[in-house]
Amino acid sequence: MWFFLDTANLDEIRTAHSWGILDGVTTNPTLVAKEGREHRAQIEEICSIVQGPVSVETTTADAEGMIREGIEFATWAPNVVVKVPITPDGLRGLRGLRERGIPVNVTLVFSLPQALLAAKAGATFVSPFVGRLDDAGNDGMQVVRDICAAFRTYRFETKVLAASLRHPIHVVEGARAGADVATMPFKVMEQLFKHPLTDVGLERFLADARRLQAELQARRARV
Numbered sequence: 076m077w078f079f080l081d082t083a084n085l086d087e088i089r090t091a092h093s094w095g096i097l098d099g100v101t102t103n104p105t106l107v108a109k110e111g112r113e114h115r116a117q118i119e120e121i122c123s124i125v126q127g128p129v130s131v132e133t134t135t136a137d138a139e140g141m142i143r144e145g146i147e148f149a150t151w152a153p154n155v156v157v158k159v160p161i162t163p164d165g166l167r168g169l170r171g172l173r174e175r176g177i178p179v180n181v182t183l184v185f186s187l188p189q190a191l192l193a194a195k196a197g198a199t200f201v202s203p204f205v206g207r208l209d210d211a212g213n214d215g216m217q218v219v220r221d222i223c224a225a226f227r228t229y230r231f232e233t234k235v236l237a238a239s240l241r242h243p244i245h246v247v248e249g250a251r252a253g254a255d256v257a258t259m260p261f262k263v264m265e266q267l268f269k270h271p272l273t274d275v276g277l278e279r280f281l282a283d284a285r286r287l288q289a290e291l292q293a294r295r296a297r298v
């Protein structure tokens with residue numbers, strides 16, 4: 076399972092990269108706007124840190140605009156993946172980008188039929204939004220399970236990218252469903268480390284190591 080960060084923040088990306096587990100990054104216009112820098116400069120810097128796929132979202136509603144933007148994004152770095160929404164224009168945009176060899180992540184997916192459309196059109200990634208479905212009173216993870224099962228049945232090559240994850244259980248359930256990728260905020264990635272027994276166990280190991288050191292020092296001082 077690949078782990079992506081869902082952020083445009085460079086400090087977060089550098090930190091996760093230093094852990095050796097960061098496979099890629101997803102951004103969207105909201106996340107980029109939070110950083111307050113020019114879009115291209117921000118994405119180029121992200122792509123210089125992360126070797127894996129970095130999703131960059133188009134900001135037009137028509138296919139021609141998406142193709143135009145996507146072609147430009149792809150010149151920013153070799154690992155850029157262009158994000159388009161699951162709309163008729165989005166799929167036309169996907170086709171135009173694919174014809175030029177540019178990988179596409181189909182975003183704002185909330186149902187299996189939408190995911191099937193994206194896969195049939197040749198998306199590299201499809202992004203079901205789990206947390207937003209949960210917020211609307213639906214079972215977001217069930218949509219991920221359904222997509223994974225259907226893609227397995229029909230052997231689609233499109234990767235399932237579980238998005239809009241809000242807590243570690245979403246990551247666990249995504250792994251159980253067989254999602255290819257989990258993209259998560261930095262806070263959720265940090266939470267994956269946490270277990271109270273790790274904290275207690277580490278505290279005890281360190282205390283025992285310190286006690287032994289002190290005993291050995293005292294013994295040496297006596298002889």
Ligand code: E4P
Pocket residue numbers: 081101102103182202204206207238239240258
């Ligand atoms: C995915 O690519 C999106 O950027 C993201 O996961 C949306 O998450 P949110 O619902 O927390 O905004």
